[in-house]
Amino acid sequence: MNNSDAVIRPHRTLWLSLAALLVCVLLGWLAYRLLLNSHLDSERHLAAQRLDAFALSIEATLARHESLPGLLALDPALAALLREPNDPRRQAAANAYLEAAQQGASVAVAFLIDARGKTLAASNWRLPRSFVGHNYAFRPYFRDALEGGFGRFYGVGVTTGEPGYFLAASVREQGRVLGVIVLKVGLESMEQALSGVGDTRLLADSDGVVFLASERMWRYRALAPLNEAVKARLAETQQYGSQPVQLLADRAIEIDGGELRRIALPGEMARERMIHARPVGSLGWQIVQFVDTGEARAVALGGGIAVAFAAAFLIGLAAHFRHRRQRREELRRVYAELEQRIAERTADLTEQVAALERTKAILRETRDAAVQAGKLATLGQMSAGISHELNQPLAALQTFADNASALLARGRTEEVAENLRMISDLVGRTGRIVRQLKTFARKEAATPQAVGVAAAIEHALLIVEPRRREIGARIAIVPPPTDLCCVAEAGRLEQILVNLLRNGLDAMAGLNEPTLDVSASIEGSQVCIAVHDHGPGLSDEARSHLFEAFYTTKPAGEGLGLGLAISLTIAESYGGTLSAHNAPDGGAIFVLRLPAAGENHAASNA
Numbered sequence: 186m187n188n189s190d191a192v193i194r195p196h197r198t199l200w201l202s203l204a205a206l207l208v209c210v211l212l213g214w215l216a217y218r219l220l221l222n223s224h225l226d227s228e229r230h231l232a233a234q235r236l237d238a239f240a241l242s243i244e245a246t247l248a249r250h251e252s253l254p255g256l257l258a259l260d261p262a263l264a265a266l267l268r269e270p271n272d273p274r275r276q277a278a279a280n281a282y283l284e285a286a287q288q289g290a291s292v293a294v295a296f297l298i299d300a301r302g303k304t305l306a307a308s309n310w311r312l313p314r315s316f317v318g319h320n321y322a323f324r325p326y327f328r329d330a331l332e333g334g335f336g337r338f339y340g341v342g343v344t345t346g347e348p349g350y351f352l353a354a355s356v357r358e359q360g361r362v363l364g365v366i367v368l369k370v371g372l373e374s375m376e377q378a379l380s381g382v383g384d385t386r387l388l389a390d391s392d393g394v395v396f397l398a399s400e401r402m403w404r405y406r407a408l409a410p411l412n413e414a415v416k417a418r419l420a421e422t423q424q425y426g427s428q429p430v431q432l433l434a435d436r437a438i439e440i441d442g443g444e445l446r447r448i449a450l451p452g453e454m455a456r457e458r459m460i461h462a463r464p465v466g467s468l469g470w471q472i473v474q475f476v477d478t479g480e481a482r483a484v485a486l487g488g489g490i491a492v493a494f495a496a497a498f499l500i501g502l503a504a505h506f507r508h509r510r511q512r513r514e515e516l517r518r519v520y521a522e523l524e525q526r527i528a529e530r531t532a533d534l535t536e537q538v539a540a541l542e543r544t545k546a547i548l549r550e551t552r553d554a555a556v557q558a559g560k561l562a563t564l565g566q567m568s569a570g571i572s573h574e575l576n577q578p579l580a581a582l583q584t585f586a587d588n589a590s591a592l593l594a595r596g597r598t599e600e601v602a603e604n605l606r607m608i609s610d611l612v613g614r615t616g617r618i619v620r621q622l623k624t625f626a627r628k629e630a631a632t633p634q635a636v637g638v639a640a641a642i643e644h645a646l647l648i649v650e651p652r653r654r655e656i657g658a659r660i661a662i663v664p665p666p667t668d669l670c671c672v673a674e675a676g677r678l679e680q681i682l683v684n685l686l687r688n689g690l691d692a693m694a695g696l697n698e699p700t701l702d703v704s705a706s707i708e709g710s711q712v713c714i715a716v717h718d719h720g721p722g723l724s725d726e727a728r729s730h731l732f733e734a735f736y737t738t739k740p741a742g743e744g745l746g747l748g749l750a751i752s753l754t755i756a757e758s759y760g761g762t763l764s765a766h767n768a769p770d771g772g773a774i775f776v777l778r779l780p781a782a783g784e785n786h787a788a789s790n791a
Contacts, residue, residue, distance in 0.1 A: 205497070205500045206497075208496060208500070209493045209494075209496040209497045209500070210493060212492055212493060212496045213489040213490060213492050213493030213496070214489060215492075216488055216489045216491075216492035216493075217485050217486060217488065217489030217492075218485075220484065220485035220488040220489065221481060221482060221485035224481035224484060224485060225445075225459065225478065225481055228459060228476050228478075228481060229459065229461070232459070232461040232474055232476055233461060233463075235474070236461055236462075236463040236472055236474055237463065239378070239386070239472060240463050240464075240465040240472055242378070243375060243388070243465050243466065243472065244465055244466055246372070246374070246375060247350065247466050250290065250292060250352055250368060250370055251352065253286075253290055253292075253352070253368060254335070254352050254353060254354035254366050254367070254368050255335070255354045257283075257286055257295065257354075257366050257368075258354045258355065258356045258357070258366045260282055262275070262278045262279050262282050263279055263282070263297055263306075263356050263364070263366060264356055264358045264363055265278075265279075266278070266279040266297065266305055266306060267297070267299055267300075267305070267356060267358075267363035267364040268358075268363065270299060270305050276305065276306055279297055279305065279306035280306045280307065280308070280310040280317075283295040283296065283297065283306055283307060283308040283310075284308040284309075284310070284311075286308065287308035287309075287368075288308075290368070292368050292369060292370050292371075293347070293349050293369040293370060293371045294307060294308050294309050294316065294349075294368075294369045295307070295308045295366070295367070295368050295369075296308065296309075296316045296317075296366075296367050296369075297356070297364060297365075297366050297367075298321055298322075298327060298364055298365045298366075298367060299363070299364045300331065300362060300363065300364055300365075301320075301322060302320045302321050302322025302323070302324075302327055303318070303319075303320050303322075304316045304317050304318060304319050304320070304321065305317070305364070314344055314345055316344055319343075319344055321343075321367075323421060323422060323423070324338060324340075324351070324422060325338050325422055326338035326351045326352070326353040326365075326367060327353060327365055327367075329353065330353035330354055330355045330365040330367075331355060331362055331365060334354065334355050335352075335353065335354050335355075336351070336352070336353035336354075336365075337350075337351070337352060337353075337467065337468055338350075338351040338353075338424075338468075339351070339372075339390065339396055339424075339468070340422065340423070340424035340425065341423070341424070341425050341426045342369070343423050343426075346426070347371075348372070348396065349369040349370060349371050349372065350369070350370045350371075350372055351367055351368070351369050351370075352367070352368045352370065353365050353366065353367040353368075354366055372397060375388070375397060376397045376398075376401075379397060379398060379399045385399055385400075385450075385458075385474065385475040385476075385477070386398070386399050386472065386473065386474045386475075387399065387403055387433075387472075387473050388465075388470060388471075388472050388473075389408055389470065389471050389472075389473060390468065390469065390470055391468060391469030391470065392407070392411060392415050392419075393407050393408040393409050393411070394406070394407050394408075394411070394419075394424075394425065394430055395407070395408065395433055396425070400450075400451075400452075402451055402452060403433060403450065403451060405425045405426075405428065405430055406430065406431050406432060406433040406451070407430050407431070407432055407433060408432075408433055408434075408437065408438040408440070408473070409432075409437040409438065409439075410432065410437060411430060416430075433450065433451070434448040434449060434450055435448060435449040435455065436448060438460065438473075439460075440460060440462040440471065440473060445457055445458070445459055445478060446458060446459075446460055450475070456477065456479065457477075457478045457479070457482075458475045458476060458477055458478065459475070459476040459478055460473065460474070460475060460476075461473070461474045461476065462474070586608065632674060633672050633673060633674055633759055634672070634673075634674070634782075635670040635671075635672065635782035635783060636670060636671055636672075636673045636674065636675050636678055636782070637667075637668075637669070637670055638665050638669045638670065638671060638705045638712060638714065639664065639665050639666075639667055639669065639705075640675075641675060641678045641679050641682060642662065642665070642682060642703060642705065642714075644675075644679050645679045645682035645683045645686055646660060646662075646686070648679070648683050649683060649686045649687050649690060652687060652690050652691075653690060653701075656690055656693065656694045656695075656699060657698075657699070658690055658693060658699040658700065658701055659698070659699070659700050659701070660686075660700075660701045660703060661700055661701070661702045661703070662702075662703045662704070663702075663703070663704035663705070665704075665705035665706070666707075669705060669707060669712060670712075670781070670782040670783065671711075671712035671759075671761075671779040671780060671781055671782055672759055672760070672779060672780040672781070672782050673759050673761075673779055677755045678755075678779075680751075680752070680755065681752040681755055681756060681763070681777060682714070682716075682777075684748040684749065684751075684752050685716040685752070685775045685777070686701065686703070686716060687748075688718075688748065688749070688775070689701045689716050689717075689718035689720070689773075689775070690718075692718045692720030692721065692772075692773065693718050693719060693720045696719070696720065699718075699719065699720075700719050701716065701717070701718050701719075702715075702716070702717040702718075702719075703715070703716055703717075704717075707781055708778075710780065710781055711761070711778045711779065711780060711781055712778070712779050712780075712781050712782075713776060713777070713778050714776070714777040714778075714779075715774055715775070715776050715777075716774070716775045716777075717768055717772060717773070717774045718772045718773055719771055719772040720772050720773065721772075722767040722768070722771060722772055722773050723765060723766075723767055723773045728765065728766075731749060731765055732749050732750055732753045732763070733750060749763070752777075756777060756778075756779065759779055759780065760779075760780050761777065761778050761779035761780060762776075762777075762778045763775070763776070763777050763778075764776050764778075
């Protein structure tokens with residue numbers, strides 16, 4: 186090698202290194218841009234879906250009470266008070282009616298305004314800050330209801346200072362408008378929903394003023410500067426109280442469908458956000474969502490750096506193979522062997538996973554078949570009582586039908602109508618029995634969800650009613666809360682309860698005045714359902730074998746010994762338990778525990 190080659194080679198190596206570095210940086214930058222665009226497009230799509238879903242929820246909430254003011258306006262007590270506003274008796278009647286309507290409809294307040302805007306009666310007439318006597322003629326919902334028959338408005342209450350959604354309808358008599366009835370609906374649930382989704386969301390009116398937001402400090406701020414006409418209107422209607430409406434961000438926020446803007450919201454530093462909006466409701470409202478792009482940029486930057494390092498690694502690897510050609514074939518052979526072993530091991534693991542899945546499927550099918558067989562066995566054991574329960578109304582139907590024919594022939598139409606009414610009642614009763622039996626016997630797919638405990642107990646009691654009548658028992662129920670729910674499937678939960686109720690009734694057969702106690706409560710994160718019979722209790726042998734398949738303490742022919750075993754299997758499949766013990770005052774207590782569903786669990790931890 187001559188001196189010229191020795192001089193050229195270091196320069197060539199330097200230029201190649203610089204070129205390789207430039208290629209790595211370029212690939213990293215391209216990867217960063219592609220990943221960033223992909224993440225942002227994905228965020229736009231997800232944000233649009235979330236906004237659509239949330240907008241539908243808001244519209245459903247707003248529409249829930251739309252027809253109520255018009256229905257309440259039909260009550261003659263309101264028109265009577267509007268005709269004679271100084272009559273104390275009519276005012277008391279209207280106050281009582283509005284108070285009952287407010288409690289029944291679960292709204293914040295209901296009040297009646299005369300044609301001049303003065304409140305004559307209100308559901309909060311008992312409270313110190315009652316609306317009675319106040320004049321709300323300046324409110325848009327009052328003017329809209331007088332002119333068009335119906336008004337909608339969101340604003341801060343001038344009397345209570347509490348915000349709400351107002352719905353107003355005119356009260357008419359013979360085509361003449363006497364006054365307006367107004368409902369105020371609280372939207373606290375919507376604001377809680379805005380705060381609970383994790384994203385930054387807000388709800389703005391047609392003027393761009395934010396009135397609900399995931400952060401309370403953002404309320405009553407504007408997306409863009411308001412003109413003087415809007416400011417004057419807000420001051421006149423006192424829609425958001427007397428406080429001035431300031432800008433939400435450090436600059437006007439343009440809502441243009443997913444574009445990137447660098448803005449500073451109250452209490453935060455300026456940063457880049459993706460802004461999405463969707464119209465909602467009939468008042469020109471818009472729900473706006475701010476998506477922070479920091480995470481997307483961080484992920485894209487990480488990907489770009491990874492690609493750059495990967496490119497550098499590949500270039501270095503290529504240089505390594507260029508200088509180590511003698512080992513290339515050996516490395517290829519090693520890689521080939523390694524890939525073959527991985528493929529073989531992967532195939533083996535795939536087969537094992539497939540076999541395991543097949544085994545799980547067989548176990549699920551066997552369990553479901555056992556559960557369904559348990560239902561049918563229970564119905565078979567109760568067939569005599571069910572037949573008697575159906576034969577009674579059927580026989581009565583025959584009698585009433587014959588009577589109706591005879592009475593019709595004699596022209597006694599009033600008695601015929603009474604017979605037909607009783608026939609209709611009996612048909613309804615028979616239909617309810619048959620529907621419940623069909624629901625109980627139906628084979629369900631394994632889809633655990635929130636199930637109402639009160640409804641499940643009620644349906645199970647209907648199934649065991651023939652047996653209860655047969656032994657003359659009394660079932661004492663401690664009514665559970667109407668919103669008490671557990672994670673289960675309705676049919677299978679009813680199957681467990683039918684087994685427990687029937688076992689309790691069978692244990693008390695032959696006793697004087699047999700009584701079965703049923704209660705349900707929430708204990709921590711579980712719903713607890715207890716069935717307490719006042720029979721002879723459980724022997725030591727029975728307790729040790731109680732949940733074994735085919736073990737029964739009943740005489741031959743009255744039970745297969747599968748009910749409790751199947752019930753335990755169902756309970757455990759939901760993560761629950763089924764246990765039994767003797768009560769101190771006699772009898773046996775069976776306790777079913779299942780995971781509480783949603784709000785029940787949260788309430789128990791509060």
